[in-house]
Amino acid sequence: MSVIAPTEGVPYAVEHFHAATAPPPPLEDIHSEPRLVRAVVIALAILFMGLFILLPLANVFVQAFSKGWAAYGAALVDPDALAAVRLTLLIAAISVATNTVMGLVMAWAITKFEFTGKSLLITLVDLPFSVSPVIAGLVFVLLFGAQGWFGPWLIDHGWKIIFAWPGIALATIFVTFPFVARELIPLMQEQGTQEEEAAVTLGASGWRTFLKVTLPNVKWALLYGVLLCNARAMGEFGAVSVVSGHVRGETNTMPLHIEILYNEYQFQASFAVASLLALLAVVTLLAKTLLEARLGRKGGH
């Protein structure tokens, strides 16, 4: 995935956005391979997509409707399923809001200021991508669990973090943090500080500069990061599984609920909820495509 590309080197996001704006050279001119090679490569790509991506995804929907519409609907309005959907949406909203703000702050700090420890900060932004989600969950258990650092204090004061929605939100924020920051940093690095400096010279306040100059410059990259962040926040399984406690109707997100149903021999219901989650992913994908098309027309900034 492009977001994992290192910060130093090519600012991929920018390159990616610009690629759409430049008029593409006619394909025939730059590729001199024989037609056969081209056909094979294209066929291979389509075959792979069909076999490994579309077929399994289609199967989710086939299984979901294997007992008809009524059973499909029943699986989705089950109170535990509804609770899982609600919790998933809540967690996604919290994670996306937090990571949008913090991603902006992080990218702003890294690209517009010079300070010691900056390169360390850039490295740390990627940490959640390189750490296994299980560990991401476990660190919060070790911090806030009953046997953890803050556990006894939290219990005494009646706060529930682990095995409740705040813990799930924390773990999800941890796992999805890089998405927004990683989209913004290369772009803002490339844009430099000249426009902001000009704005400040013309007498704009810091906040006004941010709202009128910086934000409009990065808005599409920001939205793109938000979409990716949202997709992962809804789908995260590993980290959430560790901190959830699996209390049905209370601390089960959609991915956890899907696993539970599957393990309870309710295969059709499990796939019904899975199809809903897949549908959310498809919506995200559509939004992303629309965004890119729009980006192509307007030019990155």
Place this chain on the structure above:
Amino acid sequence: MSFSFRRLAFAALVAAVAAPLPVRAADVNLLNVSYDPTRELYVAVNKAFGEKYKAETGKTIEFKQSHGGSGKQARSVIDGLEADVVTLALAYDIDAIADKGLLSPEWQKRLPDNSSPYTSTIVFLVRKGNPKGIKDWNDLIKPGVKVITPNPKTSGGARWNYLAAWAYALKQPGGSPATAKAFVADIYKNVPVLDTGARGSTVTFTERGVGDVLLAWENEAFLSKKEFGDDKFDIVVPSISILAEPPVAVVDKVVDRKGTRAVAESYLKFLYTKEGQEIAAQNFYRPRDPEVAKKYDNVFPKLDLVTVDDPAFGGWRNAQKTHFADGGVFDQIYSN
């Protein structure tokens, strides 16, 4: 710009605030943290007890269930999962919770029959017609037989499986701890995948079609036949197995904090009533009550059952230390 960021931020905020948090409408909330195969059992128990409690007190109970490998579940309770009651696969897992001070170390004496309202045992589930001809434990070490069992580190059922195999090997002519260790090691050589819980293993065997024999809780084996039909699987009863006593306990620290002790205690006592025992039997757990047991006599096959209190194991604390603790016999077997 046609797309207002302020509007987007506002929408996100509204969504975050308005997303309804779990609502607690019932008078009492009871969280039962249980092991893997009891899902169907406690759905039935909760319904029956909820109705009884409502009739007697006029109050409604909202039951919450959490299921997973028994050891993993105990760990969650230790880490702060607020279980009013724990209904786990084996006594050691509740001991582990008691060791952290969450309930009395004497918990197992608080209810009859070692606090185990029902028992079970370990049987084999094989594919229909038993194509590999698996009759007893010694068939599991044959080359080419794929055995499905979960990880004893996280699963209670897996520990019972392991001890049952060990007990069998000990009873063989010339049996000793050394031969038992070699025998159990040979079984694990035939295990292609270790799931974390019994239900995971069952799904691996039944739904994903992996393996020739599943070492299963008796109730789980019956349930698989019920779910998938009699024409898919056969149950094979080995010559010897283990008497599994899945215990139940009220978690003192939690119920005292939440003020749910009375309802939690009557919930567990309900398991011992005729009604509770009937529900257990209908879900293929062996009832303790002699009358109910007699009624379901033809369901549960008779076989030679060893208990964990047998001198060969010396109770769960000993068995855990010898076999499943870090560096124990299982680790020695599995790392080789």
